[in-house]
Amino acid sequence: MTPTAVDTAPVLAGVPDVLRPAVELYLDVHRYPELSGAEERTAGRLADRLGASGYRVTTGVGGHGVVGLLRNGPGPVVLLRTELDALPVRERTGLPYASDVVAPGGDGQPVPVMHACGHDMHLACAAGAAALLSRSAGHWSGTVMVVGQPAEETLTGARAMLDDGLYTRFAPPDVVLAQHTVPLPAGMVAHAAGPVLAGSAMLQVIVHGRGGHAGAPHLTVDPVVTAAAIVLRLQTVVARETSPADQVVITVGSLHAGTRGNVVPDHATLDISVRAFTQESLDRATGAVRRVVRAECAASDCPAEPVISTVSRSHPTQADHGTAAAVLRAHERAFGPQRVAVWPPSLATEDFPLYGPAGASLHGVEGIRTAYWMLGSVGPKQWAEAPGDSAAAKLAALPPNHAPEFRPDPRLTVPAGITALTSAALAHLDPPGIPEGR
Known part of the structure; x- marks a missing residue:
């Protein structure tokens, strides 16, 4: 610990004092999840907890976004980010606090809703860390900014929160920190040496055919056949156009066409995901997808050009090296080196990079540093019961994020998550009495 570093020991000694409210918040939010864009209740629960901890709270930022500010003298601004939304997944954990919520989906039809990605856990840990930092304000100086996205x-x-003035209406941060649950043993954290998560592009493709009778296919242009050819041809973009050293994944996650077996439809719709660890690889693979779609439509003599729309894009999550190293050291002190693991890059994706350099053109703030790590969430009983004789085998067998059986163990994950966020924040805040602008 350098002479100008915050002494974390007396702060982290207070984790038991904030644990019960954080676990209660987790159980409540898990039981009552809300889909993306509909997080009104969840946002209110976080806002209430931040307000009770002395934060100046603003709601309705970029939708249901929540911003809590705790100014505690001169020093850096440290942003702790958590998410609010759940997924259209039917829960199959069998937990006494399992969700049985059903809500309108994107098409207005009712869908089951579950916190299958751990955002409820992130929220509870952020609320606990916020309370702990508030209670220990005598040990640090600066500003803590908690963002519920x-x-x-x-x-x-x-993007919605940044467009709504997150960095102009409030304080532009020096450092942005976040964590994500994964099926590692609870009580552990994991850090990546390079990229943490992939960048992605989500495309929707509409293939135009000419509908007709299934008994007269020669009078039609069958978009189902064209779509099937696109699906198969896209496999070669990775297998034959991408270096084996370059990790790229292309997935056709949805293909919809027609209503009956005796009718050739007039169009088919494909939803395609492209993922890669560098922006260059992502752009190249996305361009190849567009080329294949157009070529297969031309080969089928489709009556109109395909419509290719970009539904969403995300940047690779690549932490600032110095910031990530400081967080890693803080976690090794807080947990012990044996509970800090190495995280292999994951082809999951996030919009977190927009808070940092990847979003500089959007928010206009240069020099923001970011760090992002993984939080173990599997309880000892679930780990012991998972099949396999090695850690790798157990990890392959455990329910992953987005699975209906995904179930973090709150008894161990909540205190670890509070400790991880708090120690990471303290690594970038000033101790009391440091002159401004040091």
């Missing part, structure tokens, strides 16, 4: 699952929430 809506619509992360649709990759629209960060």
